[in-house]
Amino acid sequence: MQPFKSHTGIAVPLLRDDINTDQIAPILHSRSLKEDYKAMLFMRARQREDGSEDPDFVLNKPQFRTAGILVTGQNFGAGSSRESAVWSMLANDIRVIVAKSFADIYRENCLQNGLLPVVLGAADVDAFTARVVAVNGTAPFTVDLVTQRISGPGGADIAFETAAADRMRLLEGLDDIGLTLKHMDEILSWERRAANAQPWLQETHDNR
Amino acid sequence: MARTVFDKIWDFHCVGQRADGRDLIYIDRHVLHELHAHHAFAQLEKQNRPVHRPNLTFAVQDHTVATKPGRDDATNPSGTAFIKAMREGCRKNGIRLFDIDDPEQGISHVVAPELGIVLPGATHAVPDSHASTVGGVGALAFGCGTSELGHILATQVMALKRPKRMRARLDGRLGAHVSAKDVALRLIAELGVAGARGYTVEYAGSAARAMPIEQRMTLCNLNIEMGGRSGFVAPDDATFAWLKGRPYAPQGAMWDRALAHWRSLASDDGAEFDREVVLDCGTLEPQITWGTDPSQVVGISGCVPEPAAVDASRRAAAESAFAYMGLVPGTPLAGLPVNRVFIGSCTNSRLPDLQVAAAVVRGRRVAEGVFAMVVPGSSSVKREAEAAGLDRVFRDAGFFWGESGCSMCAGGNGDRGEPGERCVSTTNRNFENRQGPKVRTHLASPATAAATAIAGRIADVRQLLAGAA
Numbered sequence: 001m002q003p004f005k006s007h008t009g010i011a012v013p014l015l016r017d018d019i020n021t022d023q024i025a026p027i028l029h030s031r032s033l034k035e036d037y038k039a040m041l042f043m044r045a046r047q048r049e050d051g052s053e054d055p056d057f058v059l060n061k062p063q064f065r066t067a068g069i070l071v072t073g074q075n076f077g078a079g080s081s082r083e084s085a086v087w088s089m090l091a092n093d094i095r096v097i098v099a100k101s102f103a104d105i106y107r108e109n110c111l112q113n114g115l116l117p118v119v120l121g122a123a124d125v126d127a128f129t130a131r132v133v134a135v136n137g138t139a140p141f142t143v144d145l146v147t148q149r150i151s152g153p154g155g156a157d158i159a160f161e162t163a164a165a166d167r168m169r170l171l172e173g174l175d176d177i178g179l180t181l182k183h184m185d186e187i188l189s190w191e192r193r194a195a196n197a198q199p200w201l202q203e204t205h206d207n208r
Numbered sequence: 209m210a211r212t213v214f215d216k217i218w219d220f221h222c223v224g225q226r227a228d229g230r231d232l233i234y235i236d237r238h239v240l241h242e243l244h245a246h247h248a249f250a251q252l253e254k255q256n257r258p259v260h261r262p263n264l265t266f267a268v269q270d271h272t273v274a275t276k277p278g279r280d281d282a283t284n285p286s287g288t289a290f291i292k293a294m295r296e297g298c299r300k301n302g303i304r305l306f307d308i309d310d311p312e313q314g315i316s317h318v319v320a321p322e323l324g325i326v327l328p329g330a331t332h333a334v335p336d337s338h339a340s341t342v343g344g345v346g347a348l349a350f351g352c353g354t355s356e357l358g359h360i361l362a363t364q365v366m367a368l369k370r371p372k373r374m375r376a377r378l379d380g381r382l383g384a385h386v387s388a389k390d391v392a393l394r395l396i397a398e399l400g401v402a403g404a405r406g407y408t409v410e411y412a413g414s415a416a417r418a419m420p421i422e423q424r425m426t427l428c429n430l431n432i433e434m435g436g437r438s439g440f441v442a443p444d445d446a447t448f449a450w451l452k453g454r455p456y457a458p459q460g461a462m463w464d465r466a467l468a469h470w471r472s473l474a475s476d477d478g479a480e481f482d483r484e485v486v487l488d489c490g491t492l493e494p495q496i497t498w499g500t501d502p503s504q505v506v507g508i509s510g511c512v513p514e515p516a517a518v519d520a521s522r523r524a525a526a527e528s529a530f531a532y533m534g535l536v537p538g539t540p541l542a543g544l545p546v547n548r549v550f551i552g553s554c555t556n557s558r559l560p561d562l563q564v565a566a567a568v569v570r571g572r573r574v575a576e577g578v579f580a581m582v583v584p585g586s587s588s589v590k591r592e593a594e595a596a597g598l599d600r601v602f603r604d605a606g607f608f609w610g611e612s613g614c615s616m617c618a619g620g621n622g623d624r625g626e627p628g629e630r631c632v633s634t635t636n637r638n639f640e641n642r643q644g645p646k647v648r649t650h651l652a653s654p655a656t657a658a659a660t661a662i663a664g665r666i667a668d669v670r671q672l673l674a675g676a677a
Contacts, residue, residue: 017525018401018501022639027620031286033246033293044641049627075402075435078501079637080618081337082244083353104405104437105337105351112355163369165228176355177257180363183232186224187260187365190234198220200458200466201236201330204263207459 002114003173006144007095009068011132011152014058019072020079021106025088037084037091063137069096071132077106086113096143098150100125111166112176116145118160131155145171210476213442214373214408217348217473221331223365230367236330237264237347238360239316240303242287242294243271243620244335248358249297261364262302266325269294269308270315271620275583275610281308284622301361314586314612317341317554321425322588324454328443328470333360337432338554338636343440344425345447346473348408350437371437372482374407375475378415380490385669387564388423389556389634389653391415392430393495395487397505404436407483410475411441415489421450422558429555430636433502442474494669496541497638497651499529504638508656508668512539532640533648534628541650541666548631549580549661550643551654552610553617556634557585561654562593566601568658568669574606575664581608581623583615607661616643632660 025040041059048054058064070089076099077085086109089097097110098118110117120128131154132141141152145167150158162170169176195202211219223232238261240248245267252259259265272287273279281291291308298305306313312323316334320326321342328346333339339351350366360366378391396403409431411424419427424441431439441447448467451457458466493507504526506513514537518526530537535544551557551565562584574580582602584590590612593599599609616623617635624644625631631649634657638649650666659669 017521020501020637020639022618022637022642026641027618029286029619029622029624033289044645075405078401078435079337079432079639081335081351081353083247083355086353101402101405103402103435105353108356109353112353163229165226165230168228176367177255177359177362179226179228180232180359180365180367183224183226183365184363187232187234187363190223194234198329198466198469200327200462202264204237204266204325204456206455207457208455 001112001173001175004095004114004116004145004170006142006146007068007116008140008142009095010064010066010137011069011071011135011141012058012064012067012137013129013132014070014072015129017073018075018078021077021082021085022079024077024085025082035084037088040084041088041092066093067137068093069098069141069143070094071098071129074100076102078103081105081109083109086110086115089115098125098128111169114170114173116143116170118143120158120160124158127155128158210478210480212373212475212479212481213410213440213473214348215479217329217331218370226367231370232365233331233368234365235333235360237266237320237326237332239320239325239332239334240265240267240357241271241316241334241336242269242290244354244357245297246290246293247354248361249293249301251358252361257362259301259303259361264364265303265361266320267294267298267303267305268316268319269306269313271614271618273308273611273613274621275613275615275623277611279308279611287621310587311591312586312588314588315554315557315614317429318558318585318589321345322454322586324451324457327451327457327466328447329473333366338429340431340437340439341425341429341554343428343431343438344421345451346440346443346470348438348440351432371408372406374404374409374483374485375481376409376411377413377484377486378411378489379413379486380415380488381418382415382489383492385655386492386494387653387655388419388426390492390495391487391489392427393497393502393505393651394492396430396434396503398487399434399485401433401501401503402435404431404434407436409436409439411439416441417444420560421447422560425558426555430502433636443470494653494656496656496666498533498535498541499526500532500638500640501525502636502638502651504529506541508542510541512537512541514538542668544630544666545664546578546632546660546666547629548625549578549657550616550631550633550635551581551657552583552585552615553635554585554614555636556654557583557589559589559592561634562589562598565654565658566598568655568673569605569607569662570601572605572662574661578661578664579608580606580661581610581616583610584612587612619643632657632666
């Protein structure tokens, strides 16, 4: 996994609650094993009915086309567990999402891919959002996971917290499977215990 | 110390704690589907990591398969590559695949319990957010993404933070033609789409107890629509009777031993929950969504809400939903003309769902101009329904009767509505564009969907049936 230490980029405000993964990464009519994740991001919102680009959608505005930080509302990433909703962010070089809250599975998918999910407290998020709107893409913000601070134009640094465990994984870009494989002895001994305690769980047979 | 069912299952399955503080939870039954598995297979191959427990892993083709009778790999051209990659990945890794032509193919959340693959007190994972459907048999299930899917293949565990515990007590006795779907929609309306975020939900109370297993699965299926990753009903005699004799369920002495353990899977008196909610189900009428998220719900006799009646924090979402759905506040839901009706999906495609719908449809005709389809949740459900003559009932009425799969729930197989169409659907998400670009989805029960297909308008099944009497 790509480590995450700090990211500097334009912050784009997408100020809605409950944005779901069908919106972030729609299931397209024609698809392939190697999808174009860059084009997939918010594809329906980005396009008008005739297929042309919708200039009113915030990510299509000139000042936000290269945004690297997405700022949004409550419960971001609700719905389907599709990881393409994270991959499509990364394909567009969006490395940070600042939200009031995240859906559980989406947040986990972010952590698995080095996309930093930042949750700010109610007061901070409103102040930060106001700054992002006021700056309107004219200057970048920096989100630093080492110092756990957001800095940028229009005000003082804003502190945020990331669970120590998640922070370590992101900073070091740790391979999640590799971390767990260090526990293979425990897994194998659990399997032996379970085979005695609840043997029906450790085997599967079609009994017909 | 008094423990909840969740604590008992979690503690038993906790293999250890990782350096980053996460609990490693052993996954007893892992079920893959073709839309996401190929990424994980490719990743593991690249890393030269084997599948740790192929015999605890199963796979289905469900998301991209066509529903057209006589289908094959190529019927839905955009699914072909996924179907083939799945077949190849399962072959290489020794995983039992319920392939497109398998007599037991179907939606993972339908197939796993009906074959007895998932069991009470077992942990279960699927790379799909509706994994907790199998909470209906008392299993603890986790929907997951593709990276986590690869992690489980390589290690058979998930690295999880311990969630909080919620008990949802469902009181009262459901009225006629009111089902688990209506209860779940009302609960989502009350708690909101993020109300259960961070929680595992135990559904309890007399209404949950009285539900047959298939209805409990409907209830647990919709858990994610209020933000909860896992939800279940503690197993009881109804669960055990339902599971006994299923092909992969333990048999003989092993069954007796398992049963003795399963009987201990009740929350102890005095066990603490982090949150308790209560819903009185006795007065519920059939429910239906009016908006573009599953919490935007009213009773079937209700109207599209006035903005002033919507919580201020939800008003912008409501306004946007009015526009997308083409609805004016104050409009009664019942009577709205529809173009499509879909009965199917992991939410409502099991045999009793089809029986309920068939009872409404029998001897009637789908209204002119409505395209109505029934897609059984598994090929086994389809076979059983056909043996009972239900396919004739639906076909005679003018329904399309399809091969099993996820179908129009997310349209991943090409089954979609046309722009602007209004669709009553027994599925789980009424998100914008989910059932096709600009399609307007109303979520409801199989009974409501069937009545709507007949009336050509959103209908109260109780009135439709009373009118006939």
